[in-house]
Amino acid sequence: MRKIFLSFFMLFAVISTVFAQKLTVESFKLASNDLTAQSQPRKDLNNLNCALVKVGIALDGVKFDGSIMGEPIHKLGEYWVYMPKGVSMLQVLHKNYTPLMVNFYDYGVGKVESGMTYILTLSKPAGSTEPTDAGGNFYALTVTPKNAVVTIDGNPQTVSTDGEYSAMLPYGSHTYKVEAGGYISKSGSFTISSSDTTPINVSLVSAMATVSVTCPTPAVSLYIDKKSVGMAPWTGSLKEGMHLIEAKKEGYRSQQRTINLAQQQRLDVAFAELAAIQGHLSVNYKPFGADVYIDGKKIGQSPRVFNGILVGNHKVEIKKDGYGTDSKTVSILEGQTASLSGVLTTHTSSSVALGFSSSGNTITIPVKDGISIDMVRVEAGTFTMGATAEMKDPFGNEKPTHRVTLTNDYYIGKYEVTQALWKAVMGNNPSEYKGDNLPVEKVSWNDCQEFLSKLNRITGKTFRLPTEAEWEYAARGGNKSRGYQFSGSSNLSDVAWYDDNSGYVTHAVGSKQSNELGIYDMTGNVWEWCQDWYGKYSSSSQINPTGANSGSDRVIRGGSWNNTAWFCRSSCRLNYTPGFRNDCLGLRLVLSE
Known part of the structure; x- marks a missing residue:
């Protein structure tokens, strides 16, 4: 027993002696007359000549760590280490010596400059000798996936987050086992010797x-x-x-x-084709012969019973030339018949002259091919914009709150711009999820400007995107606001299609409840572009704000089918470049009085 203890003590003493030895810096200085860094250059990531540090040390096996470019070059009695401009530290490593960190500021050099050569002279401790063999060496094991569990010689290893394991082991043969959930485990063996360690790479094959x-x-x-x-x-x-x-x-x-x-x-x-669940729709409107549209598609004329309508909420419109459009949201139930009846109102002479029909606070503007735009009037007023108390856990960019006054009434789209309207104006449909009464998406801010220009030429009106202030005021319900967290309710599923109920697709516009002003989908379905450049809020009161004077990004508002409830709050704001397109992003129109 005494012999075993003595042998262990001697091994510990040898290891302690090995790692007690230290390299020292004799000098570090700029070699202003040495042009090697320029005559034998190496480029950094900015395509500039690197600085060259010539490390003088008569020692093989020296390694270097830090911001270095490529592998150091081993010359007789020195190493050439290339470093990018601005670096001020270099670590020197050798298996027989304590790691040495050289701080260039300690020697009056500071940060190295491009194309300059420096001399770093190191020395070994006086009387140092090569150590005796420690009787073992390191193993190195790299695993995929990185969270795999490693066992060496039956002993679990310390958990690694980078997928790399290493430890000192005695010379000889050893075993390993690598395991991970969802993968087929792998076992093997390796040998430890006094030579350089060759890493073992173990990639598990998925069992999924x-x-x-x-x-x-x-x-x-x-x-x-x-x-x-x-x-x-x-x-x-x-x-x-x-x-x-x-x-x-x-x-x-x-x-x-x-x-x-x-x-x-x-x-x-x-799967086999899914069976449609159907109900019926009875439409009895006067005057007779009015066209009936469901979800933007013409299905016939009134009066009539329409059979085979899919269950769910649908937008139904009744139209006839010379009359105003009546728009309803109808819930179709399996095997049952929903009924609509009414009388279309005739246009007033002033409405006809202006090219639109009006009813209450809503106007309808014809575009082409039976496609029209419903707009809701928003009366001027003052509100608090930003992270008000009901807006839970707001982003920092929603602060500070500030008072905003809009001095003019304006009209805003009752619905998000549909694919039917976009196709009627642009002649194409960029959307990921196709359907005439679905909101158009995958349109950039720049695409919206082209759409608005063409729409204005067709209608003779001046449509535009809403300012961010106009958008939030309308979303909050204008001067009829009830202080909801979302547009029209504090129960999000009542008014919005979002990640919990959308099935990860868009839905027909107007198929949820409206907000206090009768506007639909200002929360959820698709994000909506605003006119403004994106910028930080100010606490100062503002009148008719139009956002930052310039910038790189435009504002988007409202959340989408792919977002959590948190993004659907009426104060939430994000920003993207004007050329950005996404299947969660569309637009809504504004028309100034």
Whole structure:
């Protein structure tokens, strides 16, 4: 026992002696007459000549760490280390010596300059000798995935966050095992010797099964184990075992499939076409022969019973030349008949002359091909803009709150601009999710300006995007505001399509409740561009503000089908470059009186 203890003590003493030795800096200075950094240059990431530090030390196996460019060059009695401009520190490493950190400021040099050569002279401690063998060396193991659990010789290793493991081991043969959830484990062996360590790279193979799901019905939402995974067709990875797959679409009967997966299995799941759930719509309007549109598509004339209407909320419009348009949101139930009746009002002579029909605080402006724009009047007023008390957990850019006065009445779109309107004006449809009465999306701010220019030529009006202040005032309900957190309610699902209820697609405009002014979807469905350059708020009161004078980004407002409730608050504001497009981003119109 005494011999074992003595041997251990001697090994500890040897290791302590090895790591007690230190390199020292004799001098560090600029070699102003040495042009090596220019005659034998190496470029940095800005394509400038690097500084060259010539490290003088008669020692093999020296390594360097810090902001260096490429591998150092080992010359006789020195190392050439290239560094980018502005670096002020270099670490010197050797297995037999304590790591040495050289701070250039300690020697009056400070930060190195491009194309300059410096001399760093190091020395070993007096009387130093090469150490005796410590009887072991390091192993180095790199694993994928990085969160894998590593066992060496049956002993779990310290958890790593970067996927790299290392420790000193005695010479000889050793074993390893690498394991991770969702992957097939791997075992092996390696040998420790006195030579340089060669890292062992272990990449685990996924044990996950691959599942592909299809359905011939378009725009079907898929759920796996009650969690939304997107739209069909879909391909993804799942763990082995039982899973429930559901195919859903509003107005259709859902289908379910239970699957039992093995490791690395590939499985195709094909749903049949979903069966439509239908009801009926009775429309009895005078004058007879009025055109009936549902979700922007003409389906016939009044009076008539329309069969085979998908269940759910639909926007129904009744139109006839010389009369105002009547617009209703109707809920169709399975096997039942919803009824609409009424009388269209005739245009007044002034309305006809101005090219639009009016009813209460709403005007309807015809565009072309039976497409029109419904606008809601917003009366002038004063409000507090920004992170008011009901706006929970606001962003910093929603502060400070400030008083804003809008001195002029204006009209704002009752609905977000639909794909039908965009196609009528532009002749194309850039949207990801197609449907005439769905909001147009994947349009940039610049695209909106082109659309507005063409729309104004067609109608003879001056449509534009709302200012950020006009948008927030209208979203809050104008002078009829009830102080809701969202536009029209503090219960978000009443007024908005967002990530919890959208199925990760857009929905027909006007299919949720309106806000206090009768405006729809100012919360959710798609974000909406504003006219303003994006800038910080001021606490000062403002009159008719139009945003920052200049900038790189434009403001967007309102949240979308792909966002959490937090982004749907009426004060929430984001910003993007004018050329940015996204399937969550559309627009709403404003018309000045």
